[in-house]
Amino acid sequence: MKSARWFLLTALALAGAPAWSQGSGPTDPQIAAIVVAANQADIDAGKLAESKTQSKDVKAFAQQMVTDHTGVNKAAVDLVHKLGVKPExxxxxxxxxxxxxxxxxxxxPLQGVKFDRAYIDHEVTYHQNVIDALDKTLIPSAQNAELKALLVKVRPAFVAHLEHAKMVQASLPQTQ
Structure with missing residues (x-):
């Protein structure tokens, strides 16, 4: 069962609705915290999927999410340390x-195909929301050129993750 609350929270959070007033975007320290939190959420879900799924396609996708998002978080943390920015x-x-x-x-609590479907459906929505947030809020709001460059650099990976998730999603059997 998909969590409508989670999808709504993700969409609102990534769009920036709860964090700043209309017309202003997040600060660089806030963007750093958002990037780390968004990546960590996907790392945690990927680790759970790696341990629960029996599908080789879902497992491969989950492993890629853990590896890639861990790499993005490391790059973001390294950059904020270099810049002397404390994530806010x-x-x-x-x-x-x-x-x-x-x-x-x-x-x-989900098992088998129900778990795989819920995990992958979430990943499709999540990555689309991240791409939208990058395009509409995070990249335009970043003031530091190196932070903006990092966000621009990782965007294609999120697009690739979305396409990969959609491929896996199309291959999964429907659940009742």
């Missing part, structure tokens, strides 16, 4: 963490 938690990063926790709670 904010309602968006907090909402992403809560949404990630809710997603894990939703996925844990």
């Amino acid at each position: 938690t904010n309602p968006t990063s907090d909402s992403l963490k809560q949404g990630g926790d809710a997603n894990i709670a939703n996925l844990k």
